Amino acid sequence: MKKAIDKVRFAGADDLARVLLVLLMEHGPLCEKCLGRDAKMPLSQVGVHLVLLRETIAVRIEDRECPGCARSGASDSRGNARLTQVFSLDLER
Numbered sequence: 001m002k003k004a005i006d007k008v009r010f011a012g013a014d015d016l017a018r019v020l021l022v023l024l025m026e027h028g029p030l031c032e033k034c035l036g037r038d039a040k041m042p043l044s045q046v047g048v049h050l051v052l053l054r055e056t057i058a059v060r061i062e063d064r065e066c067p068g069c070a071r072s073g074a075s076d077s078r079g080n081a082r083l084t085q086v087f088s089l090d091l092e093r
């Protein structure tokens, strides 16, 4: 875990990318919307910094329910959390 942070720091990623990294570490997997909400960052910025992170460390992208959205009650009329792109850290690589 700490190694991932060091790697991102070493790559010169800025504070916002590190904020996303910590969020993914502690609360991931999360979708862009949840990351933006938790990091208090506009979605466009989340996208930019996710790209930065993915150049530095392994970030896994999956199409599935976002646990963060499920927690916050953002679900469809049948009570299912929406399928979306969620991001998580792949620290094995």
Ligand SMILES: [Zn+2]
Pocket: 030, 031, 032, 033, 034, 035, 066, 067, 068, 069, 070
């Ligand atoms: Zn979400």
